[in-house]
Amino acid sequence: MTSESTARALLESSIAVSDLAAPRGNEVHCRVRPDAIVPLADFVCGELGAELILMAAEDRRRSSGAFVVNYLFAHRASHWLLHASAALDGARPELPSLARFHYPASRFEREIRDLFGIAVPEHPDPRPLVRHGFWPDDYYPLRKDANGREFHDDGQPFPFTPVGGEGVYEIPVGPVHAGVIEPGHFRFSVMGETIIDMKSRLYFTHKGTEKLFEGRRPADGTALAERVSGDTSVGHALAYCQAIESAAGVEAPHRARLLRVILLELERLYNHVADFGAIANDTGFAVAHAHCFRIREGLLRLNKQLTGARLLRGVLSPGGLNRDLAVPADFTTAIQAALVDFDEVVAICFNNTLLMDRLEQTGTLGMEVARDHGVLGFVARASGLDLDARRDHPFAAYGELDLRVPVLAGGDVKARTEIRVEEARESARLIARACERLTPGPVQASIGEVAPRVPAFGIVEGWRGRIVHWIVAADDGTLDRVKIVDPSFFNWPALSYALVGNIVPDFPLCNKSFNQSYSGNDL
Amino acid sequence: MSRVAAVLLQTLLAVALAPALTGFIRWLKARLQGRRGAPPWQPYFELRKLFAKEAVMSHTASWIFTATPFVVFGTSVAVASLVPLVLAPTDRFIVGDLFAVVYLLLLGTFFLALGGLDTGSPFGGMGASREMTVVALTEPTVALSIVALALNAGSTNFSQIVGRTIADPVTALGPGHLLAFAALFVVTLAETGRLPVDNPSTHLELTMIHEAMILEYSGPYLALIEWGSSLKLLLFFALAANLFMPWGLALSFAPAALAVGLLSVVLKLAILATAVAVFETRIAKLRLFRVPELLSASFVLALLAVVSTFLAGQTP
Numbered sequence: 001m002t003s004e005s006t007a008r009a010l011l012e013s014s015i016a017v018s019d020l021a022a023p024r025g026n027e028v029h030c031r032v033r034p035d036a037i038v039p040l041a042d043f044v045c046g047e048l049g050a051e052l053i054l055m056a057a058e059d060r061r062r063s064s065g066a067f068v069v070n071y072l073f074a075h076r077a078s079h080w081l082l083h084a085s086a087a088l089d090g091a092r093p094e095l096p097s098l099a100r101f102h103y104p105a106s107r108f109e110r111e112i113r114d115l116f117g118i119a120v121p122e123h124p125d126p127r128p129l130v131r132h133g134f135w136p137d138d139y140y141p142l143r144k145d146a147n148g149r150e151f152h153d154d155g156q157p158f159p160f161t162p163v164g165g166e167g168v169y170e171i172p173v174g175p176v177h178a179g180v181i182e183p184g185h186f187r188f189s190v191m192g193e194t195i196i197d198m199k200s201r202l203y204f205t206h207k208g209t210e211k212l213f214e215g216r217r218p219a220d221g222t223a224l225a226e227r228v229s230g231d232t233s234v235g236h237a238l239a240y241c242q243a244i245e246s247a248a249g250v251e252a253p254h255r256a257r258l259l260r261v262i263l264l265e266l267e268r269l270y271n272h273v274a275d276f277g278a279i280a281n282d283t284g285f286a287v288a289h290a291h292c293f294r295i296r297e298g299l300l301r302l303n304k305q306l307t308g309a310r311l312l313r314g315v316l317s318p319g320g321l322n323r324d325l326a327v328p329a330d331f332t333t334a335i336q337a338a339l340v341d342f343d344e345v346v347a348i349c350f351n352n353t354l355l356m357d358r359l360e361q362t363g364t365l366g367m368e369v370a371r372d373h374g375v376l377g378f379v380a381r382a383s384g385l386d387l388d389a390r391r392d393h394p395f396a397a398y399g400e401l402d403l404r405v406p407v408l409a410g411g412d413v414k415a416r417t418e419i420r421v422e423e424a425r426e427s428a429r430l431i432a433r434a435c436e437r438l439t440p441g442p443v444q445a446s447i448g449e450v451a452p453r454v455p456a457f458g459i460v461e462g463w464r465g466r467i468v469h470w471i472v473a474a475d476d477g478t479l480d481r482v483k484i485v486d487p488s489f490f491n492w493p494a495l496s497y498a499l500v501g502n503i504v505p506d507f508p509l510c511n512k513s514f515n516q517s518y519s520g521n522d523l
Numbered sequence: 524m525s526r527v528a529a530v531l532l533q534t535l536l537a538v539a540l541a542p543a544l545t546g547f548i549r550w551l552k553a554r555l556q557g558r559r560g561a562p563p564w565q566p567y568f569e570l571r572k573l574f575a576k577e578a579v580m581s582h583t584a585s586w587i588f589t590a591t592p593f594v595v596f597g598t599s600v601a602v603a604s605l606v607p608l609v610l611a612p613t614d615r616f617i618v619g620d621l622f623a624v625v626y627l628l629l630l631g632t633f634f635l636a637l638g639g640l641d642t643g644s645p646f647g648g649m650g651a652s653r654e655m656t657v658v659a660l661t662e663p664t665v666a667l668s669i670v671a672l673a674l675n676a677g678s679t680n681f682s683q684i685v686g687r688t689i690a691d692p693v694t695a696l697g698p699g700h701l702l703a704f705a706a707l708f709v710v711t712l713a714e715t716g717r718l719p720v721d722n723p724s725t726h727l728e729l730t731m732i733h734e735a736m737i738l739e740y741s742g743p744y745l746a747l748i749e750w751g752s753s754l755k756l757l758l759f760f761a762l763a764a765n766l767f768m769p770w771g772l773a774l775s776f777a778p779a780a781l782a783v784g785l786l787s788v789v790l791k792l793a794i795l796a797t798a799v800a801v802f803e804t805r806i807a808k809l810r811l812f813r814v815p816e817l818l819s820a821s822f823v824l825a826l827l828a829v830v831s832t833f834l835a836g837q838t839p
Binding site: 170171172173177178179180193280282283284285286287289290291294352354355357358503504505506507508 | 552557558645718724725726727729730738805806807808809810811813
C-alpha cells in the first residue's frame with residue numbers, strides 16, 4: 001500500500017478527516033476532529049496495520065486559541081506515515097483516549113496530561129507519569145505561559161499498586177543507587193527472592209529539554225539534540241537534522257548521507273561493545289568487561305580521529321555535515337581489527353558455562369508482550385519482532401546498503417546479548433560498505449527558511465531503537481515546539497514483564513540487558 | 524621469649540598483614556584482567572582514610588549497630604590469636620581449639636547480620652537474610668572438614684593436628700586430607716564473600732550479600748568491618764594452609780625457625796591468594812539459588828573426608 005492508496009482508504013472510510021495532503025514522499029497529513037480520533041486510530045492501527053509512533057501536543061492558544069495534539073502513525077511493511085492533527089478547546093482541553101487498545105498511546109496521553117494540563121477523562125490510569133511530586137498543582141511546564149515557580153515537596157507518596165498476600169513484601173530501590181548510574185526508583189514486590197511484580201518510577205531527570213528548543217533557530221538546535229541522551233549523540237542529532245531538512249524540503253547530499261551512516265554505525269558499535277562487557281560484568285565476569293572497555297576506548301579514539309570528538313559530536317548539521325570528514329585509508333581495517341578483538345572476548349564469554357548459565361532463561365520477554373508494548377530496537381529484535389527503522393523507513397543512505405536485520409526468538413538476556421554481537425558485526429560491515437561507496441562531493445545542502453506551522457519529523461534507528469524528532473516552526477522561523485521520542489519511552493514498561501518470576505539478584509542483569517536511557521526517556 | 528609475647532606478636536602480624544592480602548588479590552585480579560590496578564598496599568590508605576572520616580548513622584540505629592564493628596573486628600582478632608600462623612610449638616598448647624575458632628567466627632557473622640537488620644534499610648535485611656542462608660550451609664562444612672583432621676590427630680587442638688601431620692607426612696596426601704582441603708577451600712570462598720558466591724567488587728546493591736549488610740556503615744565503623752573482613756580472609760587462608768600443609772611452621776621459639784615460619788606463611792598465603800585471584804578471574808558469579816548446591820557439595824566432600832579418615836584410622 002502506498003501513501004496514495006492510504007489516503008484513498010482514509011477518504012473512503014467513514015472517518016471525518018479534512019485537509020488531506022501528501023506533502024512529501026511517503027507521508028500523508030490530515031486534520032481530524034477530536035471526536036474522530038478514536039475511530040481514526042482504530043482504523044489505521046486495526047484495519048491498515050500501522051502503529052502509533054509519536055504523539056505531540058502543542059500550545060497554540062496565542063495564535064489560534066487551541067491546543068493541538070498530533071498523532072504520527074507508521075506502517076512498517078509498506079513504509080507510509082500518517083500525520084493527523086486534532087485541535088482541542090483552549091480553555092478546557094479534553095483529549096479522547098486511545099489507551100483502550102494501544103498501550104504506548106496511554107503513556108503518551110499521561111505525558112501530555114502532565115506537561116500540558118490536557119485532561120484525558122477516559123484514561124484508565126489516573127496516576128502521573130512525568131509529573132514530579134514537587135511541582136505545584138497548576139504547573140504545566142510545556143504550556144507557553146508556564147513560568148518559574150517555587151517547588152515544594154507535596155509529601156504524598158507515589159501510589160504504587162500494592163501487592164498483598166502472606167509472605168509478600170516490598171523492596172524499594174533508588175533513585176539514589178550504590179553505583180554511579182542515572183536515577184530511577186524500582187519497587188519490587190517479592191516473595192522470598194522471587195519477583196512477583198516490579199514497578200519503576202522514573203522521571204527524576206526532567207531537564208526541560210523540549211522546552212529548551214523553543215525559540216531557537218533550527219540550526220542552533222543540533223548541539224542540544226546531541227545532548228538528549230549522552231550515548232546517543234548521533235542518533236538524536238540525526239533525527240533532529242532530518243526533521244529540519246524535511247520541514248525545509250531539502251535533502252542532504254549523497255556523501256553526507258553516507259558519512260551519516262558511518263557515524264550512526266560507529267555509535268552503535270561502541271555502545272554494543274560496551275554493553276556486552278557490562279552484561280558480563282554484572283555476572284561477575286570482570287575480564288570481559290575490562291577488555292570490552294579497552295576495545296571501546298580504541299573505537300572512541302577512532303571516533304576522535306575521524307570527527308575530532310570521542311562521542312561523535314559537533315559534526316552533524318541540518319542539511320548534511322558542517323564539514324567534510326576525511327576517512328583515513330586504514331579506517332575500515334582498524335574497525336575490523338577492533339571487531340576481531342571483540343569476537344575473541346565474545347567467544348571466551350560464550351564458552352564459559354557459568355556465565356551462560358546466568359544469561360539463559362533470565363529475564364525472558366515474550367514476543368506477545370513485546371508487541372503489545374510497542375517495544376523497539378534490539379530488545380524487540382531479541383524477542384522475535386522483525387523491526388528496524390533503517391529498513392522500514394529508510395533514511396540517510398541505508399536504502400542502498402543492503403542492510404541485514406538480525407532477529408532472535410529467545411527473548412532472554414542471552415538473546416539480548418547475542419543480538420548486540422550480531423548488530424556490532426553488521427555495523428562494521430555497513431561502515432566498510434559505506435566507506436567503499438564514498439565519492440568526493442559536497443556534504444552540505446543549504447537550508448533555507450523552515451516553513452512555519454508545518455509539522456515535520458525525522459526517524460532514525462539509533463543504537464537503542466527508533467528515535468523520532470518532531471518539529472514545528474513558528475511564524476518567525478524559530479522552533480515553536482520540538483517533541484522527542486527515545487526508544488526507551490516504549491521499552492521501559494516492558495522491563496517489568498521480563499522480570500516476573502526472576503529472582504531479585506538477577507534484576508541488575510536484566511536491567512543491563514535492556515540498558516534503557518533515563519535521560520532520553522525523561523526530557 | 525614468653526608464650527604470651529609470642530601469641531601477641533603472631534596476632535599483631537595477622538592483623539597487620541590482612542589488608543595487604545586483600546590488596547594483593549585485588550591487584551592480581553586487575554593484572555589478570557589486563558588492568559593496571561591499585562597497588563597491593565592500597566587497602567592501608569583506604570583504612571587510614573576511613574578512620575579519619577566522620578561516621579554517618581541512621582536515626583533508627585540502636586546500640587547493636589555501633590557495637591557490631593567492634594564485635595566483628597574483636598572476634599577476628601581473637602581468632603587470630605588462636606590460629607597457627609607462624610609458629611605452632613607442639614610441646615605446649617599455645618594455639619587454640621577448633622570449636623572456639625568456628626563459633627567465634629560465627630559470632631562475628633551473627634552480629635554483622637544483626638547490624639545489617641538494625642537500621643531497617645531494605646538492603647541490610649536482604650543481605651542479612653542471604654548471609655544467614657549461606658552461613659547455615661558453610662559452618663557445618665568448616666567444622667566437619669577440620670574434624671576430619673582432628674580424628675586423625677585424636678584432638679581438636681590445632682597444635683596436635685599440626686604435630687600429627689608433620690610427624691606423619693603421608694597422611695597429608697591421604698584422601699581424607701585432600702577432600703577436607705577441597706571442602707574448606709570452597710567454604711573459604713563463601714565465608715569471605717568471594718566469587719562465585721558473592722562478588723566483592725560489585726556496585727549492584729541488589730546482588731550483594733556481604734556488602735549489602737554493611738551498606739549503612741561509614742567512617743571508622745566501616746574501617747573496622749573492612750579490616751575485620753580482611754582478617755577473616757587471612758585466617759581462613761592460614762587455616763587451610765597450615766592445617767593441611769604445616770611444613771615450615773616454627774615448632775620452637777628459635778629465631779631461625781621463626782624466620783622460616785614467617786617466610787613460609789607469606790609464601791603459602793601468596794599461593795592461596797594467587798589461586799583465588801585466578802579462580803575468580805575465570806568464573807562468573809553463580810545464580811543465588813545455585814549457591815546452596817555448591818555448598819551442599821562442599822559439605823558432602825567434608826563428610827566423605829571424615830568417613831575416609833575414620834575408616835583409614837580403623838585399618839591398621
